[in-house]
Amino acid sequence: MLNSLQSLKVGKAIGRIHSVSPKLGETYFLRILLNKVKGPTSFDDIRKVNGQTHSSFRDACYALGLLDDDKEYIDAIKEASNSGSGFYLCFLFATLLMCNSMSKPEVVWENTWEYLADGILYRQ
Template identity: 40%
Template sequence: FELCSHDDFAKTLFYHEVPSYYTWDDSRGWLKRRRGKDVPGWPGIKMDTAIGRIYSIHPNQSECFHLRLLLNYVQGPTSFESLKAFDGVIHVTFKATCFALGLLENDEQWKNVLAEETLSESPSK
């Protein structure tokens, strides 16, 4: 979040893209890569092949699971609250934000199908 708060280029990236353009230093934080290909339109920014890791999270850990989902679909988040914001609304949970963004589907259609089935009768034998 700190990187995206003060670096304009970082605001254009998804979480998983950051290691391709920045390296982590324990004492100084995120640093721009010094080697690699120049990024057109962004002087001083270089891209190189890098492997980053986003851990898998079981859906039973709902808020962590939905936070991870948002980190894959929201560019340049600056805070947890910014991840919960969509269309001028700050949602209460990460799950609610995922629904608002259309990243999740609900089970309403299946509930409707089952409700309709209870109203119909099977043909007699």
């Protein structure tokens, strides 16, 4: 019996990593990193990419290229600005935020705030 168990042993494993909902934020990004980063010995090691320790697990995932760059959302808002009202653009951005599908909403905001601010200024 011992020989059959030894023949099944392929590699080393500490345990199982259960699925985590993206809605859990940093916990979700930690799970992604635990599946990708080899041999970390601390949380700082997990957040380290190319010698730089990032402030969050999400930023480390982004630096590793594990998350999308949100270009499609930026392009969608810019394209909608050609024909949509300021109210529509703000509604579109709010909808994108509520869907929780953007990797870095702050980057989308930084690249589209002029279009979104026009609607806010118009309403005032």
